[in-house]
Amino acid sequence: METTDGLGASTSSIWTRPTIANARLAVEIFDGTSHFGIWQSEVLDALFQQGLDIAIDEKKPDDVQEKDWKAINRLACGTIRSCLSREQSQNKLHLKKRLFRFTYVPGTTMNDHITKFNQLVTDLLNMDETFKDEDLALMLLGSLPEEFEFLETTLLHGKSDISLSEVCVALYSYEQRKKDKQKNSIRDTEALVVRGRSYTRRKTQKGRSKSKSRLGKDECAFCHEKGHWKKNCPKLKNKGKAVVDACVAKHDTSDSELSLVASSSSFHSDEWILDSGCTYHMSPNREWFSDLVELNGGVVYMGNDNACKTVGIGSIQLKNQDGSTRVLTDVRYVPSLKKNLISLGALESKGSVVTMRDGVLKVTSGALVILKGIRKNNLYYYQGSTVIGAVAAASDNKELDSMQLWHMKLGHASEKSLKILAKQGLLKGAKACKLKFCEHCVLGKQKRVKFGTAIHNTKGILEYVHSDVWGPSKTPSLGGKHYFVTFVDDFSRRVWVYTMRTKDEVLGVFLKWKTMIENQTGKKIKRLRTDNGGEYKSDPFFDVCQEYGIVRHFTVRDTPQQNGVAERMNRTLLEKVRYMLSNTGLGKQFWAEAVTYAGHLVNRLPSSALERKTPMEVWSGKPATDYDSLHVFGSTAYYHVKESKLDPRAKKALFMGITSGVKGFRLWCLDTKKMICSRDVTFDESPTLKKVADEDIQTSDTPQQVECTPKQVEFEQVRICPVNKSNSPTTMEELEVEEVLTQEPLSTPEPVAVARPRREIRRPARFTDMVAYALPVVDDDIPVTYQEAMQSLESDKWKNAMDEEMQSLQKNNTWELAQLPKGKRAIGCKWVFAKKDGSPSKKDVHYKARLVAKGYAQKEGIDYNDVFSPVVKHSSIRILLALVAQLNLELAQLDVKIAFLHGELEEEIYMTQPEGYEDAGGKNWVCKLNKSLYGLKQSPR
Numbered sequence: 001m002e003t004t005d006g007l008g009a010s011t012s013s014i015w016t017r018p019t020i021a022n023a024r025l026a027v028e029i030f031d032g033t034s035h036f037g038i039w040q041s042e043v044l045d046a047l048f049q050q051g052l053d054i055a056i057d058e059k060k061p062d063d064v065q066e067k068d069w070k071a072i073n074r075l076a077c078g079t080i081r082s083c084l085s086r087e088q089s090q091n092k093l094h095l096k097k098r099l100f101r102f103t104y105v106p107g108t109t110m111n112d113h114i115t116k117f118n119q120l121v122t123d124l125l126n127m128d129e130t131f132k133d134e135d136l137a138l139m140l141l142g143s144l145p146e147e148f149e150f151l152e153t154t155l156l157h158g159k160s161d162i163s164l165s166e167v168c169v170a171l172y173s174y175e176q177r178k179k180d181k182q183k184n185s186i187r188d189t190e191a192l193v194v195r196g197r198s199y200t201r202r203k204t205q206k207g208r209s210k211s212k213s214r215l216g217k218d219e220c221a222f223c224h225e226k227g228h229w230k231k232n233c234p235k236l237k238n239k240g241k242a243v244v245d246a247c248v249a250k251h252d253t254s255d256s257e258l259s260l261v262a263s264s265s266s267f268h269s270d271e272w273i274l275d276s277g278c279t280y281h282m283s284p285n286r287e288w289f290s291d292l293v294e295l296n297g298g299v300v301y302m303g304n305d306n307a308c309k310t311v312g313i314g315s316i317q318l319k320n321q322d323g324s325t326r327v328l329t330d331v332r333y334v335p336s337l338k339k340n341l342i343s344l345g346a347l348e349s350k351g352s353v354v355t356m357r358d359g360v361l362k363v364t365s366g367a368l369v370i371l372k373g374i375r376k377n378n379l380y381y382y383q384g385s386t387v388i389g390a391v392a393a394a395s396d397n398k399e400l401d402s403m404q405l406w407h408m409k410l411g412h413a414s415e416k417s418l419k420i421l422a423k424q425g426l427l428k429g430a431k432a433c434k435l436k437f438c439e440h441c442v443l444g445k446q447k448r449v450k451f452g453t454a455i456h457n458t459k460g461i462l463e464y465v466h467s468d469v470w471g472p473s474k475t476p477s478l479g480g481k482h483y484f485v486t487f488v489d490d491f492s493r494r495v496w497v498y499t500m501r502t503k504d505e506v507l508g509v510f511l512k513w514k515t516m517i518e519n520q521t522g523k524k525i526k527r528l529r530t531d532n533g534g535e536y537k538s539d540p541f542f543d544v545c546q547e548y549g550i551v552r553h554f555t556v557r558d559t560p561q562q563n564g565v566a567e568r569m570n571r572t573l574l575e576k577v578r579y580m581l582s583n584t585g586l587g588k589q590f591w592a593e594a595v596t597y598a599g600h601l602v603n604r605l606p607s608s609a610l611e612r613k614t615p616m617e618v619w620s621g622k623p624a625t626d627y628d629s630l631h632v633f634g635s636t637a638y639y640h641v642k643e644s645k646l647d648p649r650a651k652k653a654l655f656m657g658i659t660s661g662v663k664g665f666r667l668w669c670l671d672t673k674k675m676i677c678s679r680d681v682t683f684d685e686s687p688t689l690k691k692v693a694d695e696d697i698q699t700s701d702t703p704q705q706v707e708c709t710p711k712q713v714e715f716e717q718v719r720i721c722p723v724n725k726s727n728s729p730t731t732m733e734e735l736e737v738e739e740v741l742t743q744e745p746l747s748t749p750e751p752v753a754v755a756r757p758r759r760e761i762r763r764p765a766r767f768t769d770m771v772a773y774a775l776p777v778v779d780d781d782i783p784v785t786y787q788e789a790m791q792s793l794e795s796d797k798w799k800n801a802m803d804e805e806m807q808s809l810q811k812n813n814t815w816e817l818a819q820l821p822k823g824k825r826a827i828g829c830k831w832v833f834a835k836k837d838g839s840p841s842k843k844d845v846h847y848k849a850r851l852v853a854k855g856y857a858q859k860e861g862i863d864y865n866d867v868f869s870p871v872v873k874h875s876s877i878r879i880l881l882a883l884v885a886q887l888n889l890e891l892a893q894l895d896v897k898i899a900f901l902h903g904e905l906e907e908e909i910y911m912t913q914p915e916g917y918e919d920a921g922g923k924n925w926v927c928k929l930n931k932s933l934y935g936l937k938q939s940p941r
Helices: 009-015 020-026 036-049 066-082 091-100 110-126 133-142 146-156 164-204 209-217 241-251 255-262 344-349 391-409 415-423 439-445 503-521 539-548 560-584 588-602 615-620 686-701 786-791 795-811 874-886
Strands: 272-275 289-294 299-301 307-309 312-320 325-333 340-343 353-357 360-365 368-376 379-382 384-387 464-470 483-489 495-500 527-530 551-554 636-640 650-658 665-669 675-678 681-684 815-818 829-837 845-853 926-929
Touching (some): 110 133, 133 146, 133 164, 146 307, 289 325, 340 344, 344 353, 391 415, 439 560, 464 503, 464 560, 483 503, 483 588, 495 503, 495 588, 527 560, 539 551, 560 588, 588 650, 588 665, 636 675, 650 681, 786 829, 795 829, 795 845
Parallel strands (some): 272 340, 464 527, 527 551
Antiparallel strands (some): 272 379, 289 312, 299 307, 312 325, 353 360, 360 368, 368 379, 464 483, 483 495, 636 650, 636 681, 650 665, 665 675, 815 926, 829 845
């Protein structure tokens, strides 16, 4: 066929090609099972013969027109397709499928297995498919059966990469070792079989002279005497049943014995097996070790040549049934082991004697029985229990302390949030672990009902904003503030918090925040949701929203759940305020500083409403990384000062948060009672952790079971009714809060008008009667600790009350200072404060302070013998009142001061010195009590 398209004679050969049928005669049809490389060469030859080989090149020759070039490519493609079977038109995908499903065929040699694997890889490489050498190595390992699992573990252990050649060399070596081992095993088996045959012949030769002559010449292998063989040796028979049983067990190969060994992996891992076949004591239970040293490397081979890693060595304590304790030393910690093994060989090598008789195994040292085992299913199980060691507990406590510190740094964040931050590596030195019980979280977060939130399909920041006002606070802040307002962005859940003196400041704060946030983002606020409070429904507020085109959304009356996002945000902030103040013992006048820092913290905590992202990450598109600047609120801080050369270079203060716009920390100076900002600060957060640990120890010794209804405190919980759907968190930790951009300024409190409260005011529940010492929930402005009393605005009055109490105690000779005798322990004490109303005519308030001993730490039989009640019987009171009424008498009621202090103590009791009144010359001394004191078990006597 000649071309007529102007290609000339030079291109006429391209069109002179045999038929496809002739081409297929020269090329074998490829069906995916033959060698791809050979087929590829044959196809290239067929294309060359037809003059179509130029189609293999990527670029078109200059002397070929575009129309002819397309025709050549079509002919070349048709030729190639004619050499393929219909099933293999997608041969590349087929080969990749075969490679990924490639598995080892039982009975195949390792050389054949690797050759097939390499052939598949070569075929795909010829089709311009690329593979990483590490991926090929892992594919080859993945094609092996379970018996090669230990080899895979050995190859991958401690390595960051692996090559295909390493895997191939290891597989060839393993196959060769297995063949050599089988040859040795066959030789030993053949030798045993030959000896068995000769013995059988001798036994069946029934008195031939040849056998008798040989029997007389043969020597016993046991007693080395002639005339009998070892099996019939009388001395061997006298060794006892235990030896015979051991020999039978060693050589018996019945089906039942084999099935027991095969099922040994199903034994319980809390039992010990006394094994004569293991080299060392081994256990997979890490918590059993009383001490453990980590090992780098070490492998234990099982009976089926499976290898188990040894990661440690240590000691385990065992407790026998008679109560005695034994220590197993040099115990290997093997996590992948299925059972605990006690090596009889290791015990025997240390001088112990092992005896087995009548199903009982005893390990003795002289006349002392060390261990005892009982035979079950022809295996000996240790009779006793395991004493749980302290290695796991010590390791867990160390990790727990680090996590507990971050828990407090992040404002008592939830365990889930801490685990997410720890996995991201943002919390230095912390590992994800379960937190212990935190009393401050309970005090701050306790709520009645779990509420949900509504769903808003916002697509960007500032499209929907929630706002709410909280207050008034009965205790003014350091700057005289009584309210705070929050603005929450619905899309990112970022929140801004501003403190205010009065509610009518809301409009000014809103304009200030609006200007700042729109200038920073370049976006406009579109919708604002609030409740029906007067501060939001004033005419000026409506005018501002209409001027800037902000759509207003209000809640229905008595339906606060419609503003659930802002309401729960307030609850979140107040929860953090409560447990931060509880954790540090600070007074309630620090609530504004605490709520400011709470907004900064929650802004950096993950939220389930944001798919576990933080509000800052959603708002800015970048995750927050400033976690190193976070510290426990109220923790001790030392800031640098410039004084004279001999004066200290630092002063003590309390951490109050981070100042916005300034690279420094906000501190409350204890000396000047002022707020300062400094960047040269050293923090000491260990006392905070130690305080929490001490409280846990004291409460865990003798927990007080006092049932009382707590009085509703100032930072009440916000009531929010549940809704049907929720896509945001309902717990405090998951309701993420936003960064606070304003700080609480210090100023003198001024009288302010108290606006009508929005929330229902409930009457406080009365306290139930409590016997002996109890710590009730006190009034809002009554301090709970000595430090809180000294930092309150009424510190002078509380100081006078404590001085009066100490004078009464000293006048009554309640105690005398002495050194604590050896073997004795001193119970603690604390100050309890209260306010009592005066007479109706004077209407004055008395400040009371009582020193109370921590009687719950006393032990019966040591510190006291009997317990008394100070309550008069009701029948006695009734008789007295009846006599007064019948005889027309006058009844007067007296309050006897320090009534409890008149009782003489019969027991010898020591108490620590009262806080704030330690004797300068004997700080290490204690108080030896002479008379009763509030809180002691025997005080009511």
